[in-house]
Amino acid sequence: MENQKKIKPAKKCYEHLGGKLGELLLETFVDKKWIAQNNPTEKHFYITELGKKEFSKLGMDLNKIKSEAI
Secondary structure: OOOOOOOOOOEEEOOEEEHHHHHHHHHHHHHOOOEEOOOOOOOOOEEOHHHHHHHHHOOOOHHHOOOOOO
């Protein structure tokens, strides 16, 4: 066990990224204003115009995310 690699886990919860990595990503995206909430008491977030640009720069295809009425 001494030679075992230490890894940082990333957890998948259903179809979502969970665990500490998911939490850190969420906090970072909010801080950078890439995602936001209409109401801070709700659990739902939306991608901002800045977020659309920045996620696209990372090569993310946001067309894979289904739009919802807000």
